[in-house]
Amino acid sequence: MREMPLHPLHRSIRRFWNPVESRYWTYERPSVIEAICGQCEAPYLFNPDPVPTHQYDPEVGGYTVLKGEICGPIAGRGACGKCGKVATSLTWPEAAYIKIKVAEGILWSWNTEQLVVIRAHVAGDKAVLRKMLMNDWRLSRTIGRIPTFAILKRNRFKILSSIDRYLRKRTA
Numbered sequence: 001m002r003e004m005p006l007h008p009l010h011r012s013i014r015r016f017w018n019p020v021e022s023r024y025w026t027y028e029r030p031s032v033i034e035a036i037c038g039q040c041e042a043p044y045l046f047n048p049d050p051v052p053t054h055q056y057d058p059e060v061g062g063y064t065v066l067k068g069e070i071c072g073p074i075a076g077r078g079a080c081g082k083c084g085k086v087a088t089s090l091t092w093p094e095a096a097y098i099k100i101k102v103a104e105g106i107l108w109s110w111n112t113e114q115l116v117v118i119r120a121h122v123a124g125d126k127a128v129l130r131k132m133l134m135n136d137w138r139l140s141r142t143i144g145r146i147p148t149f150a151i152l153k154r155n156r157f158k159i160l161s162s163i164d165r166y167l168r169k170r171t172a
């Protein structure tokens with residue numbers, strides 16, 4: 001007798017289920033970083049070199065997740081549209097264009113795409129957030145990395161108005 005196939009129901013659910021590991025985060029870098037020029041401080045787009053997120057481990061016989069670095073030097077390429085300076089590396093988060101300072105620390109974002117998700121989380125807009133995460137599961141990792149001070153009630157107004165300022169500048 002043939003073995004029963006894997007739960008067909010389970011499989012169809014899985015298609016919509018985005019697994020996010022809780023023990024390890026793979027810090028994939030985004031394809032576009034919004035940075036400030038080291039020479040004239042104008043914002044420009046920087047494309048980081050891709051970094052591996054998984055490494056083959058012959059002892060385990062599988063792939064281990066590499067805990068990537070977020071902060072520090074990042075290699076890549078970008079050119080400032082204002083002064084023409086070409087950058088082949090930058091230092092994070094110092095070079096972040098999107099930085100919001102509150103008493104507890106600095107909330108930064110790689111780019112506007114991520115900022116929109118951060119905004120929904122800070123605002124507690126669960127319906128909007130769910131919709132965004134359904135379309136891009138990588139963004140759910142973003143949520144796990146938002147510092148807790150960002151969602152404190154006392155910081156909410158300042159953070160949301162700062163975020164909106166960035167978003168307005170972007171569309172202007």
Ligand SMILES: [Zn+2]
Pocket residue numbers: 037038039040041042080081082083084085
């Ligand atoms: Zn510049």
